[in-house]
Amino acid sequence: MTIELLEGLTTTRAIRRYTTDPVSEDHLSTMLFAATRAPTGSNRQAFRFVVLRSSPKAQEAKALLGSAFRSNWEAKRRADGYDETEPDSPTARVRRALQEFVDGFESIPVVVLPCILPRHGQLIDGASIYPACQNLLLAARALGYGGVLTGWHSSVEDQLKTLCSIPKAYSVAATIPIGVPKGNHGPVRRKPIQRLVFEDEWDQPAQWAMDPPGTRFTG
């Protein structure tokens, strides 16, 4: 069953809970091929992708990441008041999903580290790596998988680079775990489009921009 391009773009969710099903090498190759088809400045392709699966080295890197993810989540859980919500609320569901995500980090079948050689030391460097991250997530969705773009490796980036022999000059732009979703992909929730899309000037809503009927919004 194939998914249509527009449908894929609007229904790819951040997936943080995975079954124990493996990711096939064939599918992994297709995902990474799709990732590397994304644009980079002047097609310079100063991006590289380090894939972690189940080798001893991969397990060591995943353990380092897992410990960083658990610390990050612990801090976020307190700072954002995740514990003070009703058990049935959407926030409580997110809390449980995140807890499961960090607790089981080491068993996620695939973790991809997208790396980039920064050129400007500015925001625009991201234009040569995050489109590829999005392609990777979309390709995962096309093949029945799911993943999530996270920055929680940042506190252990130097150790991670040493461990995986990533040159000092490169930045690890994200950590992207991938697996078979326990939940489902489907329409994502955002703010009403009139608050996100302007014409000509800031805060001047684009009259033609409309959320399709049935769109659900973030609170």
Added chain:
Amino acid sequence: MTIELLEGLTTTRAIRRYTTDPVSEDHLSTMLFAATRAPTGSNRQAFRFVVLRSSPKAQEAKALLGSAFRSNWEAKRRADGYDETEPDSPTARVRRALQEFVDGFESIPVVVLPCILPRHGQLIDGASIYPACQNLLLAARALGYGGVLTGWHSSVEDQLKTLCSIPKAYSVAATIPIGVPKGNHGPVRRKPIQRLVFEDEWDQPAQWAMDPPGTRFTG
């Protein structure tokens, strides 16, 4: 005719030459809807999209951008030796396309300015805006259009922000022109995947990563 997700990810080219055909408001709405479905850190959605079409304000902003693009191209053309190539070489074709792109910038039907409120002042801020830029380009491709992710607004970013009332705290992450391609989308050229995708450690090619038969490469 719809395009399949994986096919779209691997065949969306940077399009810099456009016909004079307009971009319909309905299609534009669909593209921006798709852009805003991309992930952002903690689903914070600190992204905004300013769309420029043909109003006097849009024309003023496009003229400012056009002049910056022409200066950038002039500098790049000299620095990268574009003038010293054989007339029939691929580089000469790129040179002609870029010249046409900057010369006619003001007549490109749609120019999108994706903006982001930076949170960390680091590369990771790009993870909350460039996936949306990629979704925008992929949605354009799905609907028969094409565009290109550029950073050539940077030299006039402050003037552009003043002109379009973009708050000082936001960054204009890119300039994305969109129109009906004069050329075609199709397979893109990249380095061999073995040079881009590693397993466990830097420079350790992932054995399972393979370019599909018929893949063409950059020089």
